[in-house]
Amino acid sequence: MPRSIKKKEKKLGIKQKLLFEELQEKIGITFTDESMLIQAFTHSSYVNEHRIKPSEDNERLEFLGDAVLELTVSQFLFKNYPSMTEGDLTKLRAAIVCEPSLVNFAHQLSFGTYVLLGKGEELTGGRERPALLADVFEAFIGALYLDQGLDKVVGFLEKVVYPKISEGAFSHVMDYKSQLQEIVQRNGQGSIEYLIVQEKGPAHNREFVSKVTLNAEILGLGVGKSKKEAEQKAAQQALEKLKSEKQK
Known part of the structure; x- marks a missing residue:
């Protein structure tokens, strides 16, 4: 074991x-090299x-860990959202790996409790500082990858991160058409189709009516100033209908 790691372990109290x-025990993972786990929670202070x-x-x-998260989340989105465009996949991934989301994941696991901080950082509330918690979550992913490999990281994310995506926690960054398409495909309900059923108003103030079937x-049904907007509103109404039917 490197001398620097031994020093670090000597500094750790029994608590x-x-x-x-x-x-x-909480996360159900035992590190082969526990010093790697300790380093993930060791702040510079x-x-x-x-x-x-x-x-x-x-x-x-x-x-x-930042790179490993990008890869694993990208792989999950690529496999599970086959109809989503590259641009939408990028937006969704950005929402998942951004600081506020990582902080939520860290809070979910009480990671702040385990961080090794200097006294000054402790006194100024570092244990709850968002940037610090997001960094610790990424560092943990990096440590887990080095200690046990990519499959173990994916297994961990399947418990902590992926369910949040599937539950719609990030649906605010997905457009309504993409959301509707994914729900229909996931449930194997068939195929959806959009059709402009009406155009009204003068050329300079045109309105389109779309239906989704x-x-x-x-x-x-949706009404908009463009065909795209009308289709989005039709998809929004369809999502609301499916949601209300599911709750019955």
Whole structure:
């Protein structure tokens, strides 16, 4: 074991060691190299205060974890949203891996409890600081990847992140047509079709009426200043109809 890691472990009290054991039990993952897990939760303020090598904080793991998250989330979206365009996939991925989302995931797992902080950072509320929590989540992903590989990372995300996507937690960044398409495909309900059924008004102030059908049954109607807007509103109405039917 590297001398710097040994130093770090000597600095850990019994309470801190027990906390890392508790964390592994909570997430259902036992690290082969526990020092990797400890490093993921080691903030630079702790390193500076305890005179550990700067390379022993979690910043390099954060860099790696960011890339691993981008890859694994991209793979999930690519497989599960086959009708979504490249632009929409990019927007959705950005919403999933952005700081506020990572903070929510970190809170969900109480990651703030386990961070090793310097006294100054602790006193100024660092344990709850959003940027710090997002960094810790990324560092944890990086550490898990190095310790146990990509499949283990995917297994972890299948419990923590992917269900949130499937439940629609990020649907605000998906357009209504994409959402409707994914629901219909996921449930194997058939095929949807959009049709402009009416155009009205003068050329400079045109309005379009669109209908969306599922297996020839009208699901929604929408009115807009463009065909695209009318189709989006028709899809929105269709989603509301499907949602209300599901709740019955």
